[in-house]
Amino acid sequence: MRTSLRFALAFVWLASGFNALATPLPDTGNLHQHPAWLTLVHYQPDRFGDGYTGQADDDDFFLSANGKTSPKAELDATLEAITRPGGGDNHARCRFPARDRWLRDQLDLAQQPADCPAFDQWTEELNTETVTLVFAASYLNSPSSMFGHTFLRLDPPQEDEETNLILANTISYAADAAAHDSEILFAYKGIFGGYPGITSIQPYYEKIRLYSDIEHRDLWEYQLNLTQSEVDMMLAHTWEIRDRNFDYYFFDENCAYRLLALIDVARPGTDLLDEVGTHAIPSDTVRWVVDRGLVEDVYYRPSAATSVSHSIDSLPDEHQTLAAAIANGYVEADAPEVKALNDEERARVLDTTYDYVRYQSEADGWPREHAAPLSHDLLKERSQIRGVAAQNGAPEPAIRDDQGHDTFRASLSGGRIGDRNFAEVTLRPAYHDVLDPPAGYRGGAQLQFLRLDARLYTDNDELQIEQLTGVEIRSLSPRNQFFSPLSWQVGFGGRRTDTETNRVFAPYLEGGAGGSWQLATGTQAFAIATADLEIDDDLRRGYDAAPGADLGILHQNNRFSLLGGVKTKAWIVSSQHRQDQAYLEGNWHFGREFSLFGKFSREDHYDRYRSTWQLGLHAYF
Amino acid sequence: MKKLIAGALLMGASTLAFAQPGCGIGAMVWKGQSGIAPHVLAATTNGTFGNQTFGMTTGTLGCQTNQSVQSMAMYMESNIDKVARDMSRGSGENLDTLAVLLGVDEADRDSFRKALQDNFATIFPSSDTTSGEAVDAIVALLEKDEALSKYVAA
Numbered sequence A: 001m002r003t004s005l006r007f008a009l010a011f012v013w014l015a016s017g018f019n020a021l022a023t024p025l026p027d028t029g030n031l032h033q034h035p036a037w038l039t040l041v042h043y044q045p046d047r048f049g050d051g052y053t054g055q056a057d058d059d060d061f062f063l064s065a066n067g068k069t070s071p072k073a074e075l076d077a078t079l080e081a082i083t084r085p086g087g088g089d090n091h092a093r094c095r096f097p098a099r100d101r102w103l104r105d106q107l108d109l110a111q112q113p114a115d116c117p118a119f120d121q122w123t124e125e126l127n128t129e130t131v132t133l134v135f136a137a138s139y140l141n142s143p144s145s146m147f148g149h150t151f152l153r154l155d156p157p158q159e160d161e162e163t164n165l166i167l168a169n170t171i172s173y174a175a176d177a178a179a180h181d182s183e184i185l186f187a188y189k190g191i192f193g194g195y196p197g198i199t200s201i202q203p204y205y206e207k208i209r210l211y212s213d214i215e216h217r218d219l220w221e222y223q224l225n226l227t228q229s230e231v232d233m234m235l236a237h238t239w240e241i242r243d244r245n246f247d248y249y250f251f252d253e254n255c256a257y258r259l260l261a262l263i264d265v266a267r268p269g270t271d272l273l274d275e276v277g278t279h280a281i282p283s284d285t286v287r288w289v290v291d292r293g294l295v296e297d298v299y300y301r302p303s304a305a306t307s308v309s310h311s312i313d314s315l316p317d318e319h320q321t322l323a324a325a326i327a328n329g330y331v332e333a334d335a336p337e338v339k340a341l342n343d344e345e346r347a348r349v350l351d352t353t354y355d356y357v358r359y360q361s362e363a364d365g366w367p368r369e370h371a372a373p374l375s376h377d378l379l380k381e382r383s384q385i386r387g388v389a390a391q392n393g394a395p396e397p398a399i400r401d402d403q404g405h406d407t408f409r410a411s412l413s414g415g416r417i418g419d420r421n422f423a424e425v426t427l428r429p430a431y432h433d434v435l436d437p438p439a440g441y442r443g444g445a446q447l448q449f450l451r452l453d454a455r456l457y458t459d460n461d462e463l464q465i466e467q468l469t470g471v472e473i474r475s476l477s478p479r480n481q482f483f484s485p486l487s488w489q490v491g492f493g494g495r496r497t498d499t500e501t502n503r504v505f506a507p508y509l510e511g512g513a514g515g516s517w518q519l520a521t522g523t524q525a526f527a528i529a530t531a532d533l534e535i536d537d538d539l540r541r542g543y544d545a546a547p548g549a550d551l552g553i554l555h556q557n558n559r560f561s562l563l564g565g566v567k568t569k570a571w572i573v574s575s576q577h578r579q580d581q582a583y584l585e586g587n588w589h590f591g592r593e594f595s596l597f598g599k600f601s602r603e604d605h606y607d608r609y610r611s612t613w614q615l616g617l618h619a620y621f
Numbered sequence B: 001m002k003k004l005i006a007g008a009l010l011m012g013a014s015t016l017a018f019a020q021p022g023c024g025i026g027a028m029v030w031k032g033q034s035g036i037a038p039h040v041l042a043a044t045t046n047g048t049f050g051n052q053t054f055g056m057t058t059g060t061l062g063c064q065t066n067q068s069v070q071s072m073a074m075y076m077e078s079n080i081d082k083v084a085r086d087m088s089r090g091s092g093e094n095l096d097t098l099a100v101l102l103g104v105d106e107a108d109r110d111s112f113r114k115a116l117q118d119n120f121a122t123i124f125p126s127s128d129t130t131s132g133e134a135v136d137a138i139v140a141l142l143e144k145d146e147a148l149s150k151y152v153a154a
Helices: A002-021 A035-040 A071-082 A097-107 A117-126 A183-192 A204-214 A228-241 A255-266 A282-291 A304-314 A317-327 A343-363 A368-383 B002-014 B037-044 B067-089 B093-102 B106-118 B131-144
Strands: A043-045 A052-054 A130-139 A149-155 A169-175 A195-203 A217-224 A246-248 A295-301 A409-417 A420-428 A430-432 A445-457 A462-475 A487-498 A503-520 A523-535 A543-556 A560-570 A578-590 A594-605 A608-620
Touching: A035 A043, A035 A071, A035 A097, A035 A255, A071 A097, A097 A228, A117 A228, A130 A228, A130 A255, A130 A282, A149 A204, A149 A217, A149 A255, A149 A282, A169 A204, A169 A246, A169 A255, A195 A204, A204 A217, A204 A343, A204 B067, A217 A282, A228 A255, A255 A282, A304 A343, A317 A343, A317 A368, A343 A368, A343 B067, A368 B067, A409 A594, A487 A523, A503 A543, A523 A560, A543 A578, B067 B093, B067 B106, B067 B131, B093 B106, B106 B131
Parallel strands: none
Antiparallel strands: A043 A052, A130 A149, A130 A217, A149 A169, A169 A195, A195 A246, A217 A295, A409 A420, A409 A608, A420 A445, A430 A445, A445 A462, A462 A487, A487 A503, A503 A523, A523 A543, A543 A560, A560 A578, A578 A594, A594 A608
């Protein structure tokens, strides 16, 4: 006992002696509440209480055991760790180079360089001078991609003529779902959480292949005006969060969100994350980045689909027919009618046909037995034409995706159904419908989330929910001799339904598929076979189902949009009455902030006619 | 710079399934793509699969040791249909990327493009040509060219 006590005393003396010899750590004061520190460790204020919680879902991201909930404990632990002597890849300075850099600046610590071989090699390879935010737009016939996707490209210095941006690296944040789960689970976990979100680095050409060639999404490249020192800070922080798990959530903590955090770290005070309320829609986040003056230049990279459509449209009609005939195997690539063209024309026809065959192989799965020999023949013929360069790609759209209307819409309107007047308020958090201003959005595409329509009937001051839309997706993509996409729609939610004596609120599920055809620029006709299901106690058998049809015409331009047509539904389970409707809706657009709208419908149901009309204003913000 | 790019490309590849650089058999050039279910899924979560990678095998001249050639082979592996397209036209960014990876000087770029366009049918003799065979043919072609042979010297 006596001996151990002596040892203990000696140990205490030694320990205090060492302490006295080491440089005392500076007083950090309130530094742990500095916005830049909170951003660096991804702290968010707690919803309840005045504390903070870090968003990283990975113990290795924190140096203190209490780091997830205590910015101060984490800052003290970080300071202690980065001032410890030594070096090497496992030293805190090398694991957290951004924190190291920031703390040293704030506290005036000695700036001796750290010895971090892995981090140094990594930054040297990335060789980044500027950073470009890349936005992958939505793609043809897939309105669910309308949210878009964003990632960062690390651009090497451009004074070197040999540098090619295709080989530049990119930083992405995405749900790491490859090893898991069915489609339904995928969607569920994407929304409610459960997938690890992983920051990954890939060459830009892999991204181009995925987005531009396979998914047919146009890419918008927003070159940011970050300084070299800001770029270095961003890379240092990327190193910190690389391979660290941040759970992925579809609506808020998604790809765009994590990139905003990187920009906030690079340029403190930008506070892009403050913009994120309930959701971070990538196209909105691009708007914020543009509005903050962070963008120096914008470039457009059309997708394979956009390029091939453009090449087809640039061909004269008879050459279009020839290209379609070659693609479908009716005419050989070296047939006399092809040879008869002059070099320039022949090059255009062969180029377009090849791009179209590649597109069909990717998008429609044309069999290799047909596509491969044909592709080879086309290129062999083309290689014999000298001195005709490839044609320029599709031109940049006049209005970029980030220049379209904002995604939150609030509406006020008045109307009349039968002999009752009402006032209606509609709130739609996201995103776009076919009657909204079309600039910056895909034509004929619609995606609405969580829309609420509430009505106040003025005769008896009765407030009713008219409709609650969970999700509503609609895709009207015109067909022609080259492309034959399916037009389709799907939706669910709750809505007022007519039971002959009453209008009751019933959960519904609806869907449809058909075709649409372009009549003129911005105008298309569509024919959709529909199916409806409603479930409610007030229906005679508790539910009802209706096959039906919807025939209409849609016109979209930047001044107004019009949708009109006829719908019929044959309710076959409970009511056994047909429901026929003629409808006309129009929106007049005032810039991208407001639209005046009007709707009229006349319906024949339960052997009686009823008209509904409505006039109001949409505001987008 | 060119060494840096070539090195980075290979470095990135080492994290992929890239067992024996320069010794495998490349994929068929104009393969038919089927099954794009993943892209629908990716779309619905506005993200993408984090570790989606493309198979990497490459075949060159009995394990070519030239780093630039290996990088070119890797690039062609995942972009072969676009490289072939640009080659047949004698211009385009994918052809320029090959030149960058091989370190072809600005002064030699035109003859590089022309050599590949002129010899398209030699580089891709049939639709079953693998990307490895195409790389071999390009290397053999450049080796015979007085001005361009220095870029593929092992």
